[in-house]
Amino acid sequence: MAMIASKCPDITVTVVDMNAARIAAWQSDKLPIYEPGLAAVVSGALGRNLHFSTDVVGAIKAADIIFVSVNTPTKTYGVGAGRAADLRYIESVARTIAEHASGEKIIVEKSTIPVKTADAIRTILASNGNGLKFQVLSNPEFLAEGTAVADLTNPDRVLIGGERTPEGEKAMQQLVEVYARWVARDRIITTNLWSSELSKLVANAFLAQRISSINSISALCEATGADVDEVANAIGKDSRIGPKFLKSSVGFGGSCFQKDILNLTYLCESFGLPEVASYWNQVVTMNDWQKSRFTARIIKQLFNTVADKKIAVLGFAFKKDTNDTRESAAINVCRELLTEHANVCVYDPKVPAAEITADTLGPGQMNSRLTVAPDAYAACAGAHAIAVVTEWDEFKKLDFARIFAGMPKPAFVFDGRNILDLDALRKIGFCASGIGKPSA
Numbered sequence: 001m002a003m004i005a006s007k008c009p010d011i012t013v014t015v016v017d018m019n020a021a022r023i024a025a026w027q028s029d030k031l032p033i034y035e036p037g038l039a040a041v042v043s044g045a046l047g048r049n050l051h052f053s054t055d056v057v058g059a060i061k062a063a064d065i066i067f068v069s070v071n072t073p074t075k076t077y078g079v080g081a082g083r084a085a086d087l088r089y090i091e092s093v094a095r096t097i098a099e100h101a102s103g104e105k106i107i108v109e110k111s112t113i114p115v116k117t118a119d120a121i122r123t124i125l126a127s128n129g130n131g132l133k134f135q136v137l138s139n140p141e142f143l144a145e146g147t148a149v150a151d152l153t154n155p156d157r158v159l160i161g162g163e164r165t166p167e168g169e170k171a172m173q174q175l176v177e178v179y180a181r182w183v184a185r186d187r188i189i190t191t192n193l194w195s196s197e198l199s200k201l202v203a204n205a206f207l208a209q210r211i212s213s214i215n216s217i218s219a220l221c222e223a224t225g226a227d228v229d230e231v232a233n234a235i236g237k238d239s240r241i242g243p244k245f246l247k248s249s250v251g252f253g254g255s256c257f258q259k260d261i262l263n264l265t266y267l268c269e270s271f272g273l274p275e276v277a278s279y280w281n282q283v284v285t286m287n288d289w290q291k292s293r294f295t296a297r298i299i300k301q302l303f304n305t306v307a308d309k310k311i312a313v314l315g316f317a318f319k320k321d322t323n324d325t326r327e328s329a330a331i332n333v334c335r336e337l338l339t340e341h342a343n344v345c346v347y348d349p350k351v352p353a354a355e356i357t358a359d360t361l362g363p364g365q366m367n368s369r370l371t372v373a374p375d376a377y378a379a380c381a382g383a384h385a386i387a388v389v390t391e392w393d394e395f396k397k398l399d400f401a402r403i404f405a406g407m408p409k410p411a412f413v414f415d416g417r418n419i420l421d422l423d424a425l426r427k428i429g430f431c432a433s434g435i436g437k438p439s440a
């Protein structure tokens with residue numbers, strides 16, 4: 001919304017939320033999320049045509065277009081628990097709009113939702129007694145965290161789905177005109193509602209599938225002496241495959257990939273397609289295995305016991321340039337190391353220490369064994385092993401000779417992101433290993 005406000009000074013954008021603290025934070029010097037370049041976009045439009053408010057009803061009444069951008073987490077209870085999307089926030093917003101809106105409105109699904117959600121929204125809105133005339137559009141978001149501002153400024157495509165009726169086409173065109181202020185028209189795609197809703201889930205499933213595919217090959221590389229980065233480079237040069245999203249890692253994290261694939265598999269099953277569901281489910285299974293494989297290797301190489309050993313975990317965010325830790329591979333790695341009674345010391349440049357707690361890791365974890373260090377050197381001091389879990393640039397520039405001097409020997413490095421120079425580390429004296437890399 002800040003990007004729309006920034007690119008369209010004549011459009012008034014009001015972001016509303018019931019959470020007053022969050023609304024206040026968006027208007028302060030310290031935004032509630034860390035995202036490179038975002039502060040400048042927000043401050044450029046704030047107070048001009050970008051407003052933040054807790055007056056949800058007032059904003060609904062005043063708006064021509066309403067973007068529904070609420071959480072759709074995985075359901076934790078009842079039917080579909082652990083897989084289906086929890087749609088209670090979507091329904092609650094639809095009901096609030098139905099209660100207070102009148103005149104003509106366009107309702108835009110921005111949240112990632114299961115296919116056919118627009119049907120539910122339409123049915124609820126139709127119960128409005130104030131003569132509301134509405135169109136429901138789907139306009140999924142494809143930005144990635146850490147590169148959000150660049151992705152929004154120059155998107156590969158903008159997708160808008162709507163009803164293929166004259167009223168639906170008119171509504172889609174109105175939204176096209178908003179994006180056309182800064183996005184080339186041939187990158188703005190319009191489709192029917194269901195194609196748009198489904199494309200969001202499918203895009204994430206395909207991206208995650210590439211990571212699980214290369215991660216599966218990383219295990220084979222370790223077994224054979226091949227180098228996964230060399231394999232990725234060789235296959236990525238084929239223009240039909242392409243080079244992106246082939247970086248082998250300790251496993252993908254983030255709030256979207258796993259959630260969306262589970263949602264997709266649940267949808268497939270609901271539509272009687274168990275074979276399709278199990279095909280995509282394998283992407284998540286492989287990712288879980290990759291995360292555990294990384295920890296298992298640490299334990300094995302540390303002579304099958306990490307009990308009472310200090311392990312430095314570098315990085316806690318699910319990727320670099322964000323402070324988001326949702327579904328981060330670091331959570332699994334720390335949890336499994338703590339279960340083996342290791343003393344885990346975490347350092348992350350952006351994640352607040354208050355978010356790196358035993359509670360984040362799930363029930364039954366030991367607080368006393370989990371500590372947070374103020375910098376990478378403090379985390380590594382006295383550690384038996386270092387595990388790089390997030391690919392922060394600053395980890396590449398560390399003085400590893402200095403770190404080596406302060407560690408008990410043999411000193412181990414496990415690079416879960418393949419960002420370090422393993423040969424250079426081995427020259428210093430480290431027992432160093434990467435993902436899908438030949439051993440020394």
Ligand code: UGA
Binds near residue numbers: 142252254256
């Ligand atoms: C992802 C998609 O890339 C966006 O297009 C989508 O809009 C977003 O989900 C969403 O649905 O909201 P995001 O989760 O922010 O974006 O970040 P990604 O860059 O996709 O990374 C996801 C995870 O995959 C990270 O843990 C990352 O480290 C990992 N990854 C990514 C790899 O392990 N290897 C790669 O080659 C690429």
